[in-house]
Amino acid sequence: MMFKISWRNVWRHKTRSLIVILAIAVGVWAGIFILGFYMGIMDQRIQDVIKTEVSHVQIHHKLFTQNYHPKFQIKNSRSILEDLNHDARVKRASGRNVSMVMIASANASSGVKLIGVNPDDESQVTVIKDKVLEGVYGFQNSNSIIVSRKLCDKLKLKLGSKVVVTMQSKSNELTADAFRVSGIYKTSNTKYDEATAFVQDEKLQTLLECDDYHEIAILLNSNDDLDPFTTYLSGKLPDKSVESWKDLVPGMRYMVETADQSLGIIMWIILLALVFGIINTMLMAVLERIREIGMLVAIGMSKIRVFFMIVLETVMLVSVGAPIGMLLGYIFITYFGSHGIDLSIVSEGMEEFGYATIVYPTLDFSSYIKVATQLVVLAIVSSIYPAWRTLQLKAIDAIRKI
Amino acid sequence: MKNVIETKNLCKTYEGVIPIHAVNDVDLQIQDDEFTAIVGPSGSGKSTLLNLIGGLDHPTSGEVIVNGHDLSEFSESKLIDYRLYHIGFVFQAYNLIPVLTVRENIEFIMMLQKRKKEDIKNRIHELLEEVDLLDKINKRPSELSGGQQQRVAVARALATKPEFVLADEPTANLDSKSASNLLDTMERLNKEESITFIFSTHDQRVIDRARRVVTLEDGKIISDVQK
Structure with a gap:
């Protein structure tokens, strides 16, 4: 009632x-x-x-991210990479060489993070391949470079333009080489775009005088595995720096x-x-x-x-x-x-x-x-x-x- | 015959710049089966006396004794039970619950008493038959005339099987025919079901029917006539 x-x-x-x-x-x-x-x-x-910038987990030499010096490579990075690619929790792992470089066109120059990648591996870890607006995600030759639309605008570049990249090698020597733009990409993060370019990993290793990778990016099958996998890997690789995206992008x-x-x-x-x-x-x-x-x-x-x-x-x-x-x-x-x-x-x-x-x-x-x-x-x-x-x-x- | 209600030196004073003695030293005994009218001009204290008997108001001094129990000793919850189980109220303005039908208005008060469903159903039929409104059982108050609404109010007041009914100016808003019908019903219930009725009124039609007329003036009883 x-x-x-x-x-x-x-x-x-x-x-x-x-x-x-x-x-x-x-x-x-x-x-x-x-x-x-x-x-x-x-x-x-x-x-x-995760999918464009850092992936789920990254491995570095413990000192590498302090100043990005090429000498801080991941020891035995190739065997670690092979092990990771056999782990059921890992969708794909990709090795990268990374260097802070100066990139110059005929009109301007800019500091960028140059990442040396194997396009086949990388395309399974990040979605940069899908973000390519012009050209291809791949390297027609060892002197091909993929840059962003934002960087193209800044340096007045177009597909096929020539740029000179200057960097510090492992032995602290200044080294430079010329590249031609083979691909132009655009992500939803202009800050990332402006500061990131890609070249072939082997080419960058040669320039930096390195034989191992600086960075291993790991994409997991499930987000739920993130914390347990990071803990597991940290325990397995105690002398390496193993960080999840939460540590790599703390603001996020x-x-x-x-x-x-x-x-x-x-x-x-x-x-x-x-x-x-x-x-x-x-x-x-x-x-x-x-x-x-x-x-x-x-x-x-x-x-x-x-x-x-x-x-x-x-x-x-x-x-x-x-x-x-x-x-x-x-x-x-x-x-x-x-x-x-x-x-x-x-x-x-x-x-x-x-x-x-x-x-x-x-x-x-x-x-x-x-x-x-x-x-x-x-x-x-x-x-x-x-x-x-x-x-x-x-x-x-x-x-x-x- | 026993005293159902008894007041002893009952006083109610409303404090103010000039204190108003609404009820002033009233001694009154109401017995079983009475059909009593408390009459007097406006402001004579009729309604206040009814409210004091009904446990709705507290006296300034004196006692209201119902079936041997002094109301001033009742807690608030006991007073609510007292009103629910012992008294039936009929108000001048009917005061039915507008969102409920005739049946539900009567059913509601019995549900407060936690009566059995079957018992409630039978009592509703019985009461509506008494007040001759069985055909209006599913109507809402707004669909009834003033007289019909007041008869529903009487049925509601009687639903709890009270010992006595306090009716404050029950015919004030009714035309002569409706008033007459209502008084017929109340008189019949008084005689057939031995329910004590106490009216506060200045309606001559009620006064004519009452078997006892208590007249108040300035809060005092000035006459008490048994017919």
Whole structure:
């Protein structure tokens, strides 16, 4: 009976209730969509970091990343690489030589990170091959170089242009060679693009006077293996530096770690705004029924029951609006999750910070559960003040008004 | 005949710049099966006296004794039970729950008493037959006339099988025919079911039907007439 009365009371003023339900639905939808949008951006950024920039795990000489000196090679890198490529958890591992070089065209020069790769291995570890806009991802000869569109613009290069690359060799000698642009790529991270170029690994080894790799990049079959595999490899190669992308790009790790808190705060702000709206409506509903509530107390309904009735009405109001909002949020996230949201109008700004211009919102099931839990709290919190007002009511005061 | 209600030196004063003695030293005994009207001009203390008897208000001094129990010794929850199990209220403005049907309005108060479903069903039929509204069982209050609504309110008041019914100006908003019908119903219930009725009223139609008329003026009983 209490449920029946509460439910019918909710619909006593249809327009008012519908407006509140709509506000709750829109608030929840907006909250969920913002969460999905933010998670989509984060997810893509992580995928870009893994698949384009650093892969899941990297191995270096312990001192290599301090100054990128060519002498800090990974001892026995080829046998390590072979072992890794036989590990079931590893999708593919690729050896790289890395050097900080000066690249000069006829018009300008720039400092870049030159990576020597084996295109066959590398194409299975990173997606740079798919990002090639002009030319090919491969080296027609040992003096071919793949540069980014951004670097081309900066150095005024085009396919076939000649550049001179100067670097420090293992024996600290300055060495240089000329390369021709054989491929132009573009990722969603302009900072990365501007500072990264690729040449054949054997060619770079020759120039640097190296016989081992400086870096082994490992792409795993599953993200879930990341932490256990990194720990395993660190134990297996104690004299090497084994780092996951979380250590290699710490800023990204902090972003992921704080994402939950940031999103939680955003959601609570939205819910807080809804709380005030609901309190206002319920307070109005209670105050205009003060005589009726007084009569209920007068004829023998306990105040606790009246309190419960108001809580129930509020919960019902939220229970109608919230699922609509969650469903709308789910539909929007599912639709845009497959079609994407094109933010190319602000592409330069997005890419400057390494974010893709097409965002695919995504939200896992646990986030929906979290939002649903927050909504339950919202409903209860919103009901407390209006319901508390009924506890303050003296039946006699209400009766005098009858 | 035993005293159902007894007031001893009952006083209720509303404090203010000029204190108002709404009920002033009232001694009153109401016995089983009475059909009593408490009458008097506006502000004479009729409703206040009814509220004190109903446990809705607390006296400034004096006692309200119901079946030998002093109401001032009751806790808030015991007072709620007292109102739920011992008293039936009928208000001037009917005060039915607008979102419930006739049946549900009567059912609701019995559910508060945690009565059995079958018992509730039978009692609803019995009461609606008594007040001649069985055909309106599924109507909402807004679909009934004032007289019909007040008859539902009477049925609701009687649903809990109270020892007595307190009716505050029950006919004030009714036309003569509806008032007459309502009083017929109440009189019949008083005689057939031995339910004590206490009215606060200044309606002559009620006064004419009452078997006892207690007149208040300035909070004091100035006459108590048994017909």
